Amino acid sequence: MTNQWKLKEIVLMSILGVVFGVIYLAFFLVGEGLRNVLAPFGLAPFGYEVIYGVWFIVSIMAAYILRKPGVAFTAELIAGVVEVLLGSAAGPGLLLSAAIQGAGAELVFALTGWKDYRLRILVLSGMSAAVVSFAWHLYSAGMIALAPWLIVSTLAVRIISAALISGVLGKWLSDQLAKTGVLRGYALGKELQRKRKYETA
Amino acid sequence: MTCMISSINPSIKMVAVLIPGILLGLTYDVFTPLLYLMFILVVTFTMTDIPITRWLKLFSPFLILASGFAWTTMLYANQTFSGGETLFSFWIFEVTAGSVQTGISVGLRSLCFGALSLMFILTTDSTKLMLSFMQQCKLSPKITYGILAGYRFLPIFQHELQIIRQAHRIRGVTREQGIKGRVNQFRRYAIPLLANGIRKAERVAIAMESKGFTGDPDRTHYRKMVARKRDWLFFVLMIGVLMTVFALSYHLGYLKIFGRQF
Numbered sequence A: 001m002t003n004q005w006k007l008k009e010i011v012l013m014s015i016l017g018v019v020f021g022v023i024y025l026a027f028f029l030v031g032e033g034l035r036n037v038l039a040p041f042g043l044a045p046f047g048y049e050v051i052y053g054v055w056f057i058v059s060i061m062a063a064y065i066l067r068k069p070g071v072a073f074t075a076e077l078i079a080g081v082v083e084v085l086l087g088s089a090a091g092p093g094l095l096l097s098a099a100i101q102g103a104g105a106e107l108v109f110a111l112t113g114w115k116d117y118r119l120r121i122l123v124l125s126g127m128s129a130a131v132v133s134f135a136w137h138l139y140s141a142g143m144i145a146l147a148p149w150l151i152v153s154t155l156a157v158r159i160i161s162a163a164l165i166s167g168v169l170g171k172w173l174s175d176q177l178a179k180t181g182v183l184r185g186y187a188l189g190k191e192l193q194r195k196r197k198y199e200t201a
Numbered sequence B: 001m002t003c004m005i006s007s008i009n010p011s012i013k014m015v016a017v018l019i020p021g022i023l024l025g026l027t028y029d030v031f032t033p034l035l036y037l038m039f040i041l042v043v044t045f046t047m048t049d050i051p052i053t054r055w056l057k058l059f060s061p062f063l064i065l066a067s068g069f070a071w072t073t074m075l076y077a078n079q080t081f082s083g084g085e086t087l088f089s090f091w092i093f094e095v096t097a098g099s100v101q102t103g104i105s106v107g108l109r110s111l112c113f114g115a116l117s118l119m120f121i122l123t124t125d126s127t128k129l130m131l132s133f134m135q136q137c138k139l140s141p142k143i144t145y146g147i148l149a150g151y152r153f154l155p156i157f158q159h160e161l162q163i164i165r166q167a168h169r170i171r172g173v174t175r176e177q178g179i180k181g182r183v184n185q186f187r188r189y190a191i192p193l194l195a196n197g198i199r200k201a202e203r204v205a206i207a208m209e210s211k212g213f214t215g216d217p218d219r220t221h222y223r224k225m226v227a228r229k230r231d232w233l234f235f236v237l238m239i240g241v242l243m244t245v246f247a248l249s250y251h252l253g254y255l256k257i258f259g260r261q262f
Helices: A007-041 A046-050 A052-066 A071-085 A093-111 A119-140 A148-180 A187-200 B010-026 B031-047 B052-076 B097-122 B126-136 B141-151 B154-170 B178-210 B229-251
Strands: B086-090 B093-096
Touching: A007 A046, A007 A052, A007 A071, A007 B052, A007 B141, A007 B154, A007 B178, A046 A052, A046 A148, A052 A071, A052 A093, A052 A119, A052 A148, A052 A187, A071 A093, A071 B126, A071 B141, A093 A119, A093 B010, A093 B097, A119 A148, A119 B010, A148 A187, A148 B178, B010 B031, B010 B097, B010 B126, B010 B229, B031 B097, B031 B229, B052 B097, B093 B097, B126 B141, B141 B178, B154 B178
Parallel strands: none
Antiparallel strands: B086 B093
């Protein structure tokens, strides 16, 4: 698998990991803030769920830009490694949750045979990452002990957040990047060039 | 003896920290995570030379997080986990002995995660961790050096953010108000930052390849990482004590796995 990847594609994943690794760390604070705001209404558990889609965005963006098997999984894992390298206090556990989220996102791309990268597939992939990561949290964060209505509603919020933030925002960011021309050497940029040629011809 | 943990092989250390983290997820009693947390603290303060004040500063966010988890679990525990008599109730919540116990257990468990990862993070060198991944876990050199190359760009990003900010200011772009303005502002920072990052990724990859980096796993290493006997001893210590804690907890009748008493 790794032999099909060019070095520049791996460094790209790593750079995305660095940029979003920092954003991920910052969003822990945002999540904690939201949690405190919602706490008086008895809605504290939703604090992180609202923004949860942020944590899957690297998977979606990398897969959409590079369009190769295994990219969604590896990119998220690399972002996790980078977070550990940056000295995030959440430590090695991050690798585990990154691998699980990445696997969730990869699943949908695998089902399309890594050929379909339309918006609906990206949104589905984000939602799949949400569901799979939620299953892991049921176990690791002890959420299974919570009331059923709370489990179902937090899952719903997480899925919506993943669809919007990682699916829609992830695609939008990648498209904006492609427009600047820096992605010319990667699958998404090449596709954009082909389209332009076709339109002018 | 001081700081012996920082000389443990990073890959083995990571697995030795991950396994307890995963297995503690099974427990829903107070005793098991509490005992293991005390063990982690003993290891942290006898086998590393992290100053207590620094450790406390880094650990305090985990205390807040853990009490948040504990509180949520206590209020919203479902029937399997909330047996026992009602201790107190307010508004729409009814807090029982069982839910208090589950809440405290979940809180202690996340403190264990926190203490374990702090022990790992504060004693592990980033580059050595990656080299060990490559040499012990057979991670491909292409990925290892790819990640390290990207990771080295972090300080440059901070510098670049400053440049973009100054460039905006000199052209008279002011902070925008309202949601639409915020979105615009986000785009004005995020896109150039990412675009520059991608350009650098491409350049650094070409530079590496032009100097003969092929990514071939069959290569020599300047810094050799090895797994010695004491690395495995540390592994056995971490997992062995976890098993002992589980056994002791079972023996004393405290052990609770998914709300079921054993």
